[in-house]
Amino acid sequence: MTVTATERKPAAERIAVRCVDSDVHPVPRRGELTQYIPEPWRSKYFLTRRIGEQIYYDAPDYAHAFAMRVDAFPADGEFPGSDPELAFKQLIMEAGSDFAILEPAAYPARFPEAQHAMSCALNDWQANHWLDSHNNWHQRWRGSICIAIEDPAGSVAEIERWAGHPYMAQILIKAEPRPSWGDPKYDPIWAAATKHDITVSCHLSRSHHEELPMPPVGMPSYNHDFMVTYSLLAANQVMSLVFDGVFDRHPNLRIVLVEHAFTWILPLMWRMDAIYEARKSWLDIKRKPSEYVKDHIKFTTQPLDYPEDKTELTRAFEWMECEKILLYSSDYPHWTFDDPRWLVKHLPKAAREAVMFKNGLKTYHLPDTVPALEGQVRVF
DSSP states (O other): OOOOOOOOOOOSOEEEOOOEEEEEOOOOOTTTSGGGSOTTHHHHTGGGSOTTTTOOOOOTTHHHHTTBOGGGSOTTSOOTTOOHHHHIIIIIIITOOSEEEEOOOOOOOSSHHHHHHHHHHHHHHHHHHTSSTTTSTTSOEEEEEEOOTTOHHHHHHHHHHHTTOTTEEEEEEOSOSSSOTTSGGGHHHHHHHHHTTOEEEEEOOOOOGGGSOOOTTOSOSSHHHHHHHHHHHHHHHHHHHHHTTHHHHSTTOOEEEESSOSTTHHHHHHHHHHHHHHSGGGOOOSSOHHHHHHHHEEEESOSOOOOSSHHHHHHHHHHTTHHHHEEOOOOBTBTTOOOHHHHGGGSOGGGHHIIIIIHHHHHHTOOSEEEOOTTOOOOO
């Protein structure tokens, strides 16, 4: 029997983008990533440890579904997020996302050189397994240039290597490594990002014990304490960016904080502005802190803090001017997945288009139309 493979091509007809998903997690199939890890780190570091030995994320139903959507497991037994076809069906066709920003992750290495090696591997893997003409024939996937922020020189080299790729939409970093982002050691990274006009996004990570977000009173006792603490980590990075003058040194820098929540930014802006007014003569920054936040920093909608009284959320959205700082995100394929058709209903009507797609188009420099897909759900 002869089998003929027909090349899939995007439709000539184009439709307007109505949903940009800024947080989607692709996962390599077993054995798929190893070939891309450069030596000596492939053999010397990563192949000496069993995958999964250090998992401590005790999300609901973890023992059964590994904190993933139960319907996201591919039929071949691989992990959710490892099958571009299934992700395309569930996320693009059935949920209605028009663009999906891919954010791969790996358990962090303790050495900057090893972390850089893994970042290089993730970038090559994305390009060959998600962003290639076979898997991205529909032109909906957009990748992330993964970098090890603790290795600025290697990070700049990796940004330069991928900056011209048509489907790499952002630079992806982690917030845990010390020191904070206002330190001048990171200036070469911010300079490379602005040179190529690429947004820098930070997704929360599962770091080593000594790098986990730690309140002044010590390490949290439980996982739920730890999850809430991640917003404090992001808040400290925001303050560092603002008060250490990063946006004055790099006026075109754009930062996205992914999955760090966002309702905390409103009282933080109030507090920073109050301190600024009281101590303006002591500060070198040129504008109110809240102005830097609204001009340079975006936050993703997932996880959505959802109070019992929905009017409280509506007021918070309006007070923080959510149309300026929020990007829709689903967190696919995790159990916390927020369907865009559900999320949009909770946004103020005046902000829906900005949050669901306009901010995403601007942040990632995406086209405002995509090839039409017969049968695709439209969000609104």
